[in-house]
Amino acid sequence: MNKNIFILFFIISFSSIICAKNIEIISDVTGNGIEIKNHYKVHVNYRGTLEDGTEFDSSYKRKMPLVFQIGLRQVIQGWEKGIMGMKVGGKRTIKIPPELAYGSTGAGDLVPPNATLIFELDIVNAFKPGYSIIKSKDLMNKQKEGFLIIDIRTDKERKNTGVIKNSIEFTAFNLNGNFNPNFLKNYQQIVTKNDHVVFVSNEGEISSILANGFVEQLGSKNMYSLLGGIQNWIKEGRELLNWLTTLQL
Secondary structure (H helix, E strand, O other), rough: OOOHHHHHHHHHHHHHHOOOOOOEEEEEEEEOOOEEOOOOOOEEEEEEHHHHEEEEEHHHHOOOEEEEEOOEEEOOOHHHHHHHHEEOOOEEEEEOHHHOOOOOOOOOOEEEOOOOOOEEEEEEEEEEOOOOOEEEHHHHHHHHOOOOEEEEEHHHHHHHHHHHOOOOEEEEEEEOOOOHHHHHHHHHHHHOOOEEEEEEEOHHHHHHHHHHHHHHOOOOEEEEOOOOOOHHHHHHHOOOHHHHHHOOO
C-alpha cells in the first residue's frame, strides 16, 4: 500500500473522534441482533429528507442498502453518531444539524447549505471489525504467550503515567494528532505477519483506530487494542514502570 495513502487514512480517522453538536433521536425501535460498536461494518437501508419533508435520497428506491464501516468518515458525522448503539433489525429516525451533515456547502442540488436533515435508518446487518479488544486482566498472560505490546503514546504521556512492563514504545501520533511517518518503519522492523500485536493508547480509542487501520489497509492479522488504554490499567491498580527507568535499562 502507498505510504502516503496509509498516513492520510490515519489523519482522517484520528480526526473523526472530535465531534460537534449532538443529533436528536426522534424515534427508536430496538432490534434483536448484535449491537453496533466502533469500526463495525454495517448494512443500512435509509430514507433522507429535509425538515419540510422533501426526500433527497433513499436506498429503498435503489433496492440496495448502504454498506460502510463506523469510524472511518465514510459517511457524514451525524450518521456515525446516530447509528452507534443500534442493533441489527433496529429502526431509528434521527435529526442531524448542519454541523454534522453537509454544513454551509450543502450537497449539490440535493441538499441546500445549512440544512438540518432527517434520516430514517433500518439496520439490515452488521459485522465485527477484524481487530479484537483485549482486557487488562488478560494482557499479561497474553504477553507470556508471545503477544507484543506496543505503546503508541507520546513520550510526555509515558512520562506522566509510566509504561507496561516489556512494552515496546513507538509513538504513532504527536501531541497535535499528526501521524508519525516513522511509525510504520519501526513497526515493520520488529513485527512479523504471524505476531499477535496489542496497541496501547491513553484511553483505548486511538489504539482501536490504529489496529483497525492495520487490518483494513494493510491486511494485518492478529491485531488487538487494550480496552480503556493506560487510564483503565491505572484505574484497575495494575503495575506500571517508571518510563525514565525503562530508558536506562
